Amino acid sequence: MPRIITLLTDFGYNDWFVGVMKGVITSIAPESLIIDITHNIKPGDIRSAAFNLMVSYRFFPKGSIHVVVVDPGVGTARKAIVVQTEDMIFIGPDNGVLSWALESTDICRIIELQNPKWFLKNVSNTFHGRDIFAPVAAHIANGIDIQEFGPTVSDYFKLPFPEPTISNYNVTGEILLIDRFGNGITNITDSHLLRTKLEKYKFFANSKFVGRIQQSYGTVPAGKPLVLKGSTGFYEICVNSGSAASMFNLEPKSPVTALLD
Amino acid sequence: MPRIITLLTDFGYNDWFVGVMKGVITSIAPESLIIDITHNIKPGDIRSAAFNLMVSYRFFPKGSIHVVVVDPGVGTARKAIVVQTEDMIFIGPDNGVLSWALESTDICRIIELQNPKWFLKNVSNTFHGRDIFAPVAAHIANGIDIQEFGPTVSDYFKLPFPEPTISNYNVTGEILLIDRFGNGITNITDSHLLRTKLEKYKFFANSKFVGRIQQSYGTVPAGKPLVLKGSTGFYEICVNSGSAASMFNLEPKSPVTALLD
Amino acid sequence: MPRIITLLTDFGYNDWFVGVMKGVITSIAPESLIIDITHNIKPGDIRSAAFNLMVSYRFFPKGSIHVVVVDPGVGTARKAIVVQTEDMIFIGPDNGVLSWALESTDICRIIELQNPKWFLKNVSNTFHGRDIFAPVAAHIANGIDIQEFGPTVSDYFKLPFPEPTISNYNVTGEILLIDRFGNGITNITDSHLLRTKLEKYKFFANSKFVGRIQQSYGTVPAGKPLVLKGSTGFYEICVNSGSAASMFNLEPKSPVTALLD
Numbered sequence: 001m002p003r004i005i006t007l008l009t010d011f012g013y014n015d016w017f018v019g020v021m022k023g024v025i026t027s028i029a030p031e032s033l034i035i036d037i038t039h040n041i042k043p044g045d046i047r048s049a050a051f052n053l054m055v056s057y058r059f060f061p062k063g064s065i066h067v068v069v070v071d072p073g074v075g076t077a078r079k080a081i082v083v084q085t086e087d088m089i090f091i092g093p094d095n096g097v098l099s100w101a102l103e104s105t106d107i108c109r110i111i112e113l114q115n116p117k118w119f120l121k122n123v124s125n126t127f128h129g130r131d132i133f134a135p136v137a138a139h140i141a142n143g144i145d146i147q148e149f150g151p152t153v154s155d156y157f158k159l160p161f162p163e164p165t166i167s168n169y170n171v172t173g174e175i176l177l178i179d180r181f182g183n184g185i186t187n188i189t190d191s192h193l194l195r196t197k198l199e200k201y202k203f204f205a206n207s208k209f210v211g212r213i214q215q216s217y218g219t220v221p222a223g224k225p226l227v228l229k230g231s232t233g234f235y236e237i238c239v240n241s242g243s244a245a246s247m248f249n250l251e252p253k254s255p256v257t258a259l260l261d
Numbered sequence: 262m263p264r265i266i267t268l269l270t271d272f273g274y275n276d277w278f279v280g281v282m283k284g285v286i287t288s289i290a291p292e293s294l295i296i297d298i299t300h301n302i303k304p305g306d307i308r309s310a311a312f313n314l315m316v317s318y319r320f321f322p323k324g325s326i327h328v329v330v331v332d333p334g335v336g337t338a339r340k341a342i343v344v345q346t347e348d349m350i351f352i353g354p355d356n357g358v359l360s361w362a363l364e365s366t367d368i369c370r371i372i373e374l375q376n377p378k379w380f381l382k383n384v385s386n387t388f389h390g391r392d393i394f395a396p397v398a399a400h401i402a403n404g405i406d407i408q409e410f411g412p413t414v415s416d417y418f419k420l421p422f423p424e425p426t427i428s429n430y431n432v433t434g435e436i437l438l439i440d441r442f443g444n445g446i447t448n449i450t451d452s453h454l455l456r457t458k459l460e461k462y463k464f465f466a467n468s469k470f471v472g473r474i475q476q477s478y479g480t481v482p483a484g485k486p487l488v489l490k491g492s493t494g495f496y497e498i499c500v501n502s503g504s505a506a507s508m509f510n511l512e513p514k515s516p517v518t519a520l521l522d
Numbered sequence: 523m524p525r526i527i528t529l530l531t532d533f534g535y536n537d538w539f540v541g542v543m544k545g546v547i548t549s550i551a552p553e554s555l556i557i558d559i560t561h562n563i564k565p566g567d568i569r570s571a572a573f574n575l576m577v578s579y580r581f582f583p584k585g586s587i588h589v590v591v592v593d594p595g596v597g598t599a600r601k602a603i604v605v606q607t608e609d610m611i612f613i614g615p616d617n618g619v620l621s622w623a624l625e626s627t628d629i630c631r632i633i634e635l636q637n638p639k640w641f642l643k644n645v646s647n648t649f650h651g652r653d654i655f656a657p658v659a660a661h662i663a664n665g666i667d668i669q670e671f672g673p674t675v676s677d678y679f680k681l682p683f684p685e686p687t688i689s690n691y692n693v694t695g696e697i698l699l700i701d702r703f704g705n706g707i708t709n710i711t712d713s714h715l716l717r718t719k720l721e722k723y724k725f726f727a728n729s730k731f732v733g734r735i736q737q738s739y740g741t742v743p744a745g746k747p748l749v750l751k752g753s754t755g756f757y758e759i760c761v762n763s764g765s766a767a768s769m770f771n772l773e774p775k776s777p778v779t780a781l782l783d
Binding site: 263265267294296297300313316317322325441442479489491 | 533535538539546548552566594598646649652653
């Protein structure tokens with residue numbers, strides 16, 4: 001079975017950046033299997049990258065190596081780390097991109113990437129994806145112990161996860177991310193709602209009434225808004241065959257409330 | 262030889278959706294080879310997905326598994342099917358996305374996907390690409406007989422293909438799809454034209470004169486319109502080094518006529 | 523070790539073009555490993571494709587096959603060529619797309635693609651990526667000698683590389699390419715500057731003052747412009763956490779000067 005290396009970056013699809021990372025990986029670990037999560041994270045949007053990783057890593061085989069390069073601090077003193085958990089390896093800058101995924105894992109070791117022996121020969125100040133993260137991932141795929149890459153560190157930078165607040169059974173949350181369909185993914189899950197009264201909640205986004213929780217898009221007419229439990233477990237503000245982001249003017253951090261009837 | 266699984270969706274490139282499908286497939290069938298057709302089908306655009314599949318599936322090796330997830334009815338009562346033809350396997354919602362490709366195949370069996378044994382454990386109501394279609398494709402790549410997935414059904418939903426009409430040798434058709442270059446792909450093929458008089462046809466799009474059939478872009482100056490027999494066999498409204506969609510205000514279903522001089 | 527085939531095209535991500543090329547390659551050479559450089563080259567932008575290839579090819583393993591299809595002259599008399607260098611194989615139309623990469627290689631042989639035995643059966647006039655370049659790349663991956671594809675030719679079309687001019691130690695250059703982050707990549711390298719006085723250069727773009735050479739984005743506040751030595755070796759006009767292209771209205775060929783203080 002090939003060793004999986006996933007890539008999640010803000011490098012986009014217009015340039016050679018991702019292709020070159022794959023060239024570097026394949027030069028070192030030709031039998032690894034590289035899978036793109038996405039490369040269209042908004043430049044420098046650590047929060048969006050953290051979310052994408054959090055909701056996707058667990059669908060990959062045990063032993064997968066997850067490389068995240070959303071790295072506005074590249075070339076500064078920010079650390080680069082590799083984190084070994086019970087099931088996976090995570091690699092990236094220590095700026096929080098890994099942290100939402102790591103919260104639900106059992107961490108075994110955290111190593112700071114310091115040993116240039118495992119990097120490309122000339123490390124640039126602007127493209128550690130190519131010069132550090134890609135070769136390190138490839139060497140791990142080849143079986144190099146992560147201890148080789150540098151010293152153990154005791155902790156990693158944790159990006160605060162925006163938890164909803166609950167008062168009188170009413171939930172006040174926010175939009176985490178707008179997806180490709182214009183769905184507004186909220187930070188509200190089943191754990192914040194009364195499970196026996198799910199049909200009693202009225203959802204509001206940007207103070208406008210959206211609707212109640214439905215079972216599928218098709219339960220409301222095309223063009224009408226609804227609330228769905230998304231495939232990530234977070235409730236989503238949706239429009240059947242339309243864009244909730246447009247209808248409710250949603251963006252990350254837009255307020256969402258669920259009021260118990 | 263690895264088993265090919267192609268993916269054709271409207272999931273876009275901004276989110277984790279496609280990456281997670283690949284994670285699921287690779288977890289089950291690590292030796293399969295996944296190839297993207299495109300993921301930028303306009304959300305819910307069944308017609309465009311049907312066209313993309315129709316013009317691409319035959320270029321893949323015999324035995325390839327083609328997974329199409331353009332599925333606005335996800336979570337409703339619409340069926341999910343797998344279709345075995347003489348050369349290929351097709352998987353998708355039974356909403357017509359497979360139908361234009363299937364028209365030119367010899368169908369052996371149609372199975373409705375019903376047996377949750379082969380799905381992910383918790384099937385969501387919004388992401389059957391991850392929970393049903395990806396694992397089923399992977400199990401087929403592993404050699405599972407499609408009979409395992411559910412009951413045989415006798416037919417599938419056929420999206421009507423817009424055939425041109427012919428009157429007095431004049432052909433009235435329409436635009437099927439605008440491609441990345443702004444070419445307007447029509448539904449007119451050699452079968453609708455008099456083969457010995459191809460140079461006698463004058464093409465009009467949205468009632469504006471385009472030009473006659475040429476052999477290549479380079480036969481007209483840059484910026485000038487022309488008609489080419491496209492690589493799919495359909496005639497295309499083109500502009501050399503430019504966008505016919507912009508020049509003639511084309512979109513899917515825009516009228517196109519070919520008048521015999 | 524699988525044989526690498528890289529793809530660099532202007533086919534975009536909305537259509538089936540790239541997927542079908544991969545289908546053709548995989549049908550002929552199932553064990554090859556296909557890696558995308560990018561497919562979002564602006565339609566027909568030979569200069570941008572030449573740059574992308576020049577800065578990426580060397581990061582792939584020896585023996586890699588680099589296929590470039592940015593081919594506005596498809597179907598005309600322009601030649602299609604395969605170039606064998608000491609380390610790599612390059613395939614594409616002979617319109618200059620390969621030339622900036624080839625300048626830094628040792629060329630062994632140049633062959634014109636003429637022998638239809640190695641093409642798809644029906645070669646279209648508009649999609650040589652599918653009908654000629656993909657199958658030829660796959661046959662090379664299978665070990666076919668490039669001599670089989672056609673006659674040796676003595677030279678290839680060279681796209682002039684825009685070299686900066688130097689006068690009184692002041693350098694006058696231009697923007698080569700805008701990347702995904704809005705960085706303006708110039709044609710100025712260390713070879714044009716006095717190495718002991720790098721901090722003495724003031725950079726101007728479109729006649730507006732940008733700043734001096736810095737070591738990383740983080741050395742200036744967010745939103746402020748700076749100059750960085752990019753990961754390709756070319757100096758770049760940048761804005762920390764912002765778009766230099768927007769701030770300085772940059773596009774390819776915009777003038778850039780570096781004045782010695």
